[in-house]
Amino acid sequence: MDPSSCLLSAVLAVAIAALSCSASAADSITSRHVARHLCKPQEVVGFSCELTSQRVISLCGSPGFNKFQGKAEDNPGYAYVAIGTRKGQVQFRHPENPQDYKRFMTQTVSVSAQQNMFVMTDKGAFLQFAMGRDVEANDQLAITASKAPTGWWSQGASASEPSCVHRHKDDHLGSFMSQMVDDPEWVKLRGKTP
Missing domain, CATH: 1.20.5 (Single alpha-helices involved in coiled-coils or other helix-helix interfaces)
Structure with missing residues (x-):
């Protein structure tokens, strides 16, 4: 050569x-590159994390949702939970019409001042957000896959519930939760004496 x-x-x-x-x-x-949240740029991000299933779940609200002054029942905004890919593609959203959030999202405050927010379907609460002095960071979100809207997780996912591995955003969670209506079952129980 x-x-x-x-x-x-x-x-x-x-x-x-x-x-x-x-x-x-x-x-x-x-x-x-992992999407930090699935909310629209103008929306408030109440909470967002990457799940063990390598997807992202976000709690989103209308601009100014968490700053509304007045009763939660009168908040004119909207809220929803989205789940999607790490690249930011939304796969599912609940409720389908975010204006209907008051039918699907409620909150409670326990005797120990732990604040809880529930996101429900007709099967019951499939997401529970928690805040309080005894709540560890890894326990802020609890998922019950078997009660989730159809398609969110594959069949049999309840054997190993998805959980957060990386929290991306949670600094508005408390103010976001305070905008939710009181859980009716909790209101009933609160009125009863032990």
Whole structure:
């Protein structure tokens, strides 16, 4: 092989190696991108985390939702929970009409001042958000997959409930929860003496 052919082969090999290295670097940067939440840019993010199923779940509200002054029943805003891919694609949203959130989202405050918010379907509460001095960060969100809207998790998911592995946002959770109507069952129990 003549020297010019060897030089051309070496230059081509280096160029191909450089291209594959830059493609690999670009892929790893892209693969590391995780959506911090699934809410629209103008919306309030009440809570968001990456799940063990490598999806993102977010609690979203209308602009200013958590700053409404007045009774929770009178809040003109909307709220919903979204679940989707780590790249930010929303797969499911509940309730379908976010204006109907008062039918599906309630809150309670326990005797020990633990604040709880429930997101329900006709099967019962499938999400529970909790805040309080005794609530560990990993326990802020509890999921009951068997009560979730159809399609959110595969059949049999209740054997290993999804949970948060990385919380991305929760600084508005308390003010968000305070905008939810009181859970009717809790109101009934509160009126009873033990």
